[in-house]
Amino acid sequence: xxxxxxxxxxxxxxxxxxxxxxxxxxxxxxxxxxxxxxxxxxxxxxxxxxxxxxxxxxxxxxxxxxxxxxxxxxxxxxxxxxxxxxxxxxxxxxxxxxxxxxxxxxxxxxxxxxxxxxxxxxxxxxxxxxxxxxxxxxxxxxxxxxxxxxxxxxxxxxxxxxxxxxxxxxxxxxxxxxxxxxxxxxxxxxxxxxxxxxxxxxxxxxxxxxxxxxxxxxxxxxxxxxxxxxxxxxxxxxxxxxxxxxxxxxxxxxxxxxxxxxxxxxxxxxxxxxxxxxxxxxxxxxxxxxxxxxxxxxxxxxxxxxxxxxxxxxxxxxxxxxxxxxxxxxxxxxxxxxxxxxxxxxxxxxxxxxxxxxxxxxxxxxxxxxxxxxxxxxxxxxxxxxxxxxxxxxxxxxxxxxxxxxxxxxxxxxxxxxxxxxxxxxxxxxxxxxxxxxxxxxxxxxxxxxxxxxx
Numbered sequence: 001x002x003x004x005x006x007x008x009x010x011x012x013x014x015x016x017x018x019x020x021x022x023x024x025x026x027x028x029x030x031x032x033x034x035x036x037x038x039x040x041x042x043x044x045x046x047x048x049x050x051x052x053x054x055x056x057x058x059x060x061x062x063x064x065x066x067x068x069x070x071x072x073x074x075x076x077x078x079x080x081x082x083x084x085x086x087x088x089x090x091x092x093x094x095x096x097x098x099x100x101x102x103x104x105x106x107x108x109x110x111x112x113x114x115x116x117x118x119x120x121x122x123x124x125x126x127x128x129x130x131x132x133x134x135x136x137x138x139x140x141x142x143x144x145x146x147x148x149x150x151x152x153x154x155x156x157x158x159x160x161x162x163x164x165x166x167x168x169x170x171x172x173x174x175x176x177x178x179x180x181x182x183x184x185x186x187x188x189x190x191x192x193x194x195x196x197x198x199x200x201x202x203x204x205x206x207x208x209x210x211x212x213x214x215x216x217x218x219x220x221x222x223x224x225x226x227x228x229x230x231x232x233x234x235x236x237x238x239x240x241x242x243x244x245x246x247x248x249x250x251x252x253x254x255x256x257x258x259x260x261x262x263x264x265x266x267x268x269x270x271x272x273x274x275x276x277x278x279x280x281x282x283x284x285x286x287x288x289x290x291x292x293x294x295x296x297x298x299x300x301x302x303x304x305x306x307x308x309x310x311x312x313x314x315x316x317x318x319x320x321x322x323x324x325x326x327x328x329x330x331x332x333x334x335x336x337x338x339x340x341x342x343x344x345x346x347x348x349x350x351x352x353x354x355x356x357x358x359x360x361x362x363x364x365x366x367x368x369x370x371x372x373x374x375x376x377x378x379x380x381x382x383x384x385x386x387x388x389x390x391x392x393x394x395x396x397x398x399x400x401x402x403x404x405x406x407x408x409x410x411x412x413x414x415x416x417x418x419x420x421x422x423x424x425x426x427x428x429x430x431x432x433x434x435x436x437x438x439x440x441x442x443x444x445x446x447x448x449x450x451x452x453x454x455x
Contacts (some may be wrong), residue, residue, distance in 0.1 A: 006441030023078040024049040024231035033139035039086030041226025042384040053108040065092025094124025117187040122166035131160035142184040148174035173198035186215040210278035235279035238264035239321035278319040327396040330364040330378040342371040349388035382406015385428025391417040416454040
């Protein structure tokens with residue numbers, strides 16, 4: 001049975017000890033799929049995420065002529081072992097101007113950007129298109145860079161849908177701005193060796209971008225001549241469960257509270273020189289909320305009298321998991337300011353406005369100024385949360401529902417983009433899950449495990 005269109009999260013009311021496995025990293029999986037396709041020989045990806053975004057990538061690669069087999073993962077239901085037969089830099093032929101080879105990318109930013117660069121290495125004409133929201137998202141800097149390399153990209157507004165004219169490898173160089181998305185540079189870097197390209201990222205923090213660092217380090221260690229590669233668990237997905245753990249661990253002086261413990265299995269390393277995922281830093285940041293959390297979810301200080309403001313930057317401190325931090329911040333004792341949020345505006349939805357709007361519905365005092373949100377301690381209440389077809393909006397507010405009664409999530413199926421069994425993890429009995437109840441939001445009927453998978 002499918003997930004209802006509205007679900008209600010029942011707050012946790014008893015001690016939990018849980019060790020949660022989360023699916024593989026979407027960012028690493030889709031990068032690894034491109035590198036495996038360009039490799040010389042068979043590459044086996046272990047622990048690869050199997051969700052809407054990665055399935056879109058696999059389907060597109062098959063359309064481009066790559067032989068790919070997919071097997072179940074024995075540890076995590078939403079992971080797969082994916083074997084890709086690399087074609088040593090070759091890409092399957094496209095169509096003609098009259099009938100291009102059609103590649104659908106949904107609302108997957110990595111697929112849209114990475115496949116645009118990959119298609120240039122083929123020969124023929126390719127049409128990239130997605131859902132309406134993907135047609136609104138930025139592509140201009142990537143298209144301009146590909147034109148600098150000598151490829152023809154037809155797009156009247158420099159967005160999708162676009163026609164890519166592939167002419168194969170060609171030695172050339174280009175500059176690419178990452179001000180709107182580091183995925184533009186990553187797309188080019190992943191294909192640079194096969195294409196003979198020299199890539200110079202430009203823009204704010206171009207050399208320090210954690211996602212570009214992920215790409216370059218992944219390229220350096222990848223088995224380009226065949227072999228195996230292990231995908232890390234997704235730190236962004238793990239952040240939801242770490243946030244839940246911070247609330248239940250905050251009252252650690254009581255014997256009952258010490259029974260609470262929520263861990264994410266195989267959390268990615270967080271040493272500065274070896275961490276690929278910026279959101280692995282969430283494991284360092286979230287204990288601050290345990291010390292700063294408001295008992296019983298109501299403000300202990302008057303926001304008007306608050307002078308100490310904790311500040312976090314999406315550029316420096318956190319990536320997508322900053323959304324998790326934003327949603328739980330009204331439960332803090334002191335105001336929290338989140339800065340450098342501009343890129344959130346051009347992702348799956350206009351996330352800055354969406355976060356402010358939905359938190360305000362729950363009673364939060366939120367101030368939006370430029371690309372920042374300042375969130376004050378607030379006494380929260382339940383509300384129906386609009387998810388804007390954005391998986392992270394659904395998951396962030398579902399975690400809030402573990403603390404605040406009456407949180408209902410609209411269109412929960414959108415989590416299929418990166419974490420199809422997310423609600424099953426919330427509802428499964430400890431230690432594999434949190435053991436919370438999830439209800440049909442319209443009838444208050446408790447949903448069974450088979451009803452909580454997003455497909």
